[in-house]
Amino acid sequence: MLRTALLSTVLLLCGWAAAAWLTHGFQAWTDESARPRAVALHPVAAPAVPVQGPGVAAATLPALLAEGGGVTIADFIYTRCETVCLSLGGSFQQLQAALRADAQAGAAPGVRLLSISFDGARDDPAALRAYARSLGADPALWRFVRVPGAGPQQALLRRLGVVVVPNGRGDFEHNAALLVFDARGRMVRVFDLAEQQLALDYARHLARGPR
């Protein structure tokens, strides 16, 4: 009986440890809530996948993120989307308005926006241009790219923890979030869609750099 009690206690402790590891100390029960914690602890370098987009000269994603030495807030979209991307688009419009106000107030530009399509097969540069125009995007602040080629696109989504599931009706479900990249092309923070202001403040802070 003593051995049974001992073994049972050990098993319970193992289970507790496994659950604590799985939930980041009982804080994050879903993968989506664990992602910001994991990224904040261990920034993720953007893989050197090719990018294409209207008015985008950089050939790869790290080169695009490094342009101008600024901070980038990125999201993942597809142009036919009628659900969460619309709200992402709205968020980005508000972010763009805030960044324009910053520029008019004389602040140094340092934060830019980037929308990355995960439907690279359909979202060619022309489609992205039309989409950008429909959202009133300012090309100096807010760029749109796709990752040509299914392989590199999958690699990018996998590395950044973006999960896209076809919903069987020709559309996609995906975990929408605001990803903040530093000028070295590292994803340093992930913010929930509802934390738009926090993401902006964090990006501004990062862009000002260490003092």
Next chain:
Amino acid sequence: MKPGLAGLALLALLALPGPRQALEASMWRHMVLQFPLLLLAGALLAAALPARARGAVARWNAHGISGLVLAGVVLAVLMVPRALDLALRDAGVELAKHAALLLAGAALRLSWRPAGRVVQGFFLGNVLPMTAVAGQLYRDAPLRLCNAYLLDDQARLGGWLTGLAALAALGWLGRVAWQLTRPEPGSP
């Protein structure tokens, strides 16, 4: 076919990439089909244990308590939504999930009879309400809890979990009631 061989065959089938992906492509198949099939494979494998090994296990498993604790812990941990997402994208977690479910199945097989009604009731009294509540949460959650699965899939899984937990509870209670009301053999 001997149970041990059947267990091995079932495990091999479940580990093949094709069936594994088919089962894991949907949230409800992942939890309501793959999990119990792995438990079954573990139980079949445990039946092949030689008597000496069983004796050794039994010394650490009085009244089946250790085994049921193991099974309860495994099922509780695997009910965390993140476990499903991680199993899909991390080979280490996937392997650990398979091993844990096989062990839990084996533990259930080796512990159920020795446990008796009281310990069985305690085990089910913990695991089944937990399953039913998790199922209710999955059904009612307005957001997707797993990035890899769709919302209607999640709701369907929730319904399955709640229903299966209720069925298991009714089944066990019915069996106990039948055993208790059955006239004792040899009594007038």
